[in-house]
Amino acid sequence: MRQRLLVFLNSLAVFAAFLLFWQLIIWLGHMPAYMLPSPWRVAQVVSKRFSPLAESFEITAFAATVGLIGSILAGVGIALLFAQSRWTRRLLYPYTLLLQTVPIVAITPLILMWVGAGTGAVTLITFIICLAPIIANTTQGLIAVDENFIHLFLMHNATRSQILFKLRLPNAVPSLFVGIRISAGIAVIGAITGELFAGSNSVGRGGLGYSIIYASQQLQTDYLFALIVAAAALGFSFYFIVAFLEWYFLHKWHESARKPEVE
Amino acid sequence: MSAQTRLVQDFAVPQIEFAGVSKKYQRLIIDNLNFAVAKGEFLSIIGPSGCGKSTVLKLISGLATATSGSILVDGMTPENARETISFIFQDPTLLPWRTVRANAVLGLELERMPKEKREIRVDSLLELVGLSHVSRAYPRELSGGMKMRLSIARALVTGPRLLLMDEPFAALDEMTRDRMNEELLRLRDELKWTVAFVTHSVSEAVFLSTRILVLAPSPGRIHADLPVNLPNPRTAELRATLEFEQTVTAVSRILRGARSA
Numbered sequence: 001m002r003q004r005l006l007v008f009l010n011s012l013a014v015f016a017a018f019l020l021f022w023q024l025i026i027w028l029g030h031m032p033a034y035m036l037p038s039p040w041r042v043a044q045v046v047s048k049r050f051s052p053l054a055e056s057f058e059i060t061a062f063a064a065t066v067g068l069i070g071s072i073l074a075g076v077g078i079a080l081l082f083a084q085s086r087w088t089r090r091l092l093y094p095y096t097l098l099l100q101t102v103p104i105v106a107i108t109p110l111i112l113m114w115v116g117a118g119t120g121a122v123t124l125i126t127f128i129i130c131l132a133p134i135i136a137n138t139t140q141g142l143i144a145v146d147e148n149f150i151h152l153f154l155m156h157n158a159t160r161s162q163i164l165f166k167l168r169l170p171n172a173v174p175s176l177f178v179g180i181r182i183s184a185g186i187a188v189i190g191a192i193t194g195e196l197f198a199g200s201n202s203v204g205r206g207g208l209g210y211s212i213i214y215a216s217q218q219l220q221t222d223y224l225f226a227l228i229v230a231a232a233a234l235g236f237s238f239y240f241i242v243a244f245l246e247w248y249f250l251h252k253w254h255e256s257a258r259k260p261e262v263e
Numbered sequence: 264m265s266a267q268t269r270l271v272q273d274f275a276v277p278q279i280e281f282a283g284v285s286k287k288y289q290r291l292i293i294d295n296l297n298f299a300v301a302k303g304e305f306l307s308i309i310g311p312s313g314c315g316k317s318t319v320l321k322l323i324s325g326l327a328t329a330t331s332g333s334i335l336v337d338g339m340t341p342e343n344a345r346e347t348i349s350f351i352f353q354d355p356t357l358l359p360w361r362t363v364r365a366n367a368v369l370g371l372e373l374e375r376m377p378k379e380k381r382e383i384r385v386d387s388l389l390e391l392v393g394l395s396h397v398s399r400a401y402p403r404e405l406s407g408g409m410k411m412r413l414s415i416a417r418a419l420v421t422g423p424r425l426l427l428m429d430e431p432f433a434a435l436d437e438m439t440r441d442r443m444n445e446e447l448l449r450l451r452d453e454l455k456w457t458v459a460f461v462t463h464s465v466s467e468a469v470f471l472s473t474r475i476l477v478l479a480p481s482p483g484r485i486h487a488d489l490p491v492n493l494p495n496p497r498t499a500e501l502r503a504t505l506e507f508e509q510t511v512t513a514v515s516r517i518l519r520g521a522r523s524a
Contacts, residue, residue, distance in 0.1 A: 148356045156373040170360045253401045
């Protein structure tokens with residue numbers, strides 16, 4: 001308990017030092033507010049323009065969440081298909097590789113053309129870049145089952161579906177979470193990147209990525225900073241939610257399950 | 264045919280019968296194996312590494328098929344006899360995401376036994392192997408000995424008539440291993456299965472078995488087929504007797520002979 005308090009006070013001190021450093025740069029470098037606004041000014045704009053900020057946050061959070069959940073569902077489905085035989089893997093794996101290697105920015109214009117700008121396009125972009133890590137990790141977990149376990153199931157005349165659902169699938173949960181952790185990180189990045197290009201279908205209103213572009217064009221640097229803080233907060237929330245879910249599902253039996261806190 | 268003659272005939276069918284069995288993977292692993300195991304026997308299979316001990320168990324269980332020759336288990340092919348066989352591996356092979364109880368029940372669940380029925384069976388079995396107090400724990404919380412006991416409980420839950428054990432206690436310390444040996448015999452007195460037991464330890468084989476099969480390596484073949492005529496029931500005190508010591512010495516000598524054969 002005392003140690004926790006100490007850690008808390010320390011991080012508070014580090015944060016204060018960071019703000020001080022920021023302020024010092026402004027004072028010593030004579031930076032104008034449109035180049036680098038002060039921490040105080042950023043805090044002010046956060047409270048003054050809280051409602052559009054929250055709206056942007058929500059739009060991005062929605063696209064990132066739906067894209068991520070969609071990629072988990074589709075990714076697990078595809079991994080189940082891959083786990084069926086070496087043949088399906090050989091046949092289909094190159095396409096996952098393609099998914100991973102084609103820069104998302106390169107196919108964004110196509111997506112814009114097909115589904116139009118807005119949340120739909122952003123969600124689709126997020127879905128696409130989240131998919132590969134889920135497929136790769138889940139497939140790995142489904143395949144990497146100790147031979148003795150297979151023998152054990154065969155000795156009880158287990159059916160193919162029993163082996164899949166009672167052995168392979170639970171065995172894959174830890175590696176599925178490895179995939180989700182990776183994808184949760186890039187989901188937020190993906191949604192914001194998507195919004196830079198395809199963010200909105202109405203001028204002045206959209207997710208964080210769209211608003212970042214808009215604010216920078218208007219030279220509203222203080223609001224731009226507020227948006228960056230919001231984007232960071234969104235990334236953090238994703239990280240902690242996933243870490244918590246992982247802990248919740250795995251801590252009872254799996255060694256690698258981490259506690260949802262920063263050590 | 265009257266019920267009685269049927270019973271006698273049934274008893275006359277060997278639990279395991281190998282006739283001219285060979286197994287080839289890249290090279291010949293087992294060459295022309297002939298032996299039969301009667302119902303109720305406790306057969307240990309020992310031999311230097313490379314003699315195909317584990318392969319023999321895989322053949323009996325049908326997890327591997329013979330390249331030539333015939334194998335009968337209780338008069339049936341290994342695949343058809345599977346319902347009556349349980350396999351205990353060297354590794355406890357417990358599903359880490361299942362509790363002790365859920366691990367023990369696995370066999371019945373796969374065989375689709377109704378829930379109420381299997382719950383009763385599992386309760387009495389966990390009691391029998393002394394794991395009732397940890398039935399809600401997960402495998403990683405158990406000691407090595409407890410894990411093996413759970414593995415045995417899981418094997419027994421389907422009511423097998425033949426147990427195949429592939430060095431089940433090899434990873435345990437000597438004291439735990441001795442205790443597990445005694446428990447295994449106690450369970451066998453109660454449940455009367457036939458056992459085929461692979462081990463590296465001569466003293467373990469002597470303590471447990473009614474018969475020891477010594478295999479010679481490359482390719483695996485029978486070097487000696489030894490009855491073990493020690494008094495029953497066998498308890499921890501047996502290990503301290505001269506008779507036990509002498510038997511272990513004699514079997515060890517034969518095993519050394521198998522190495523150079």
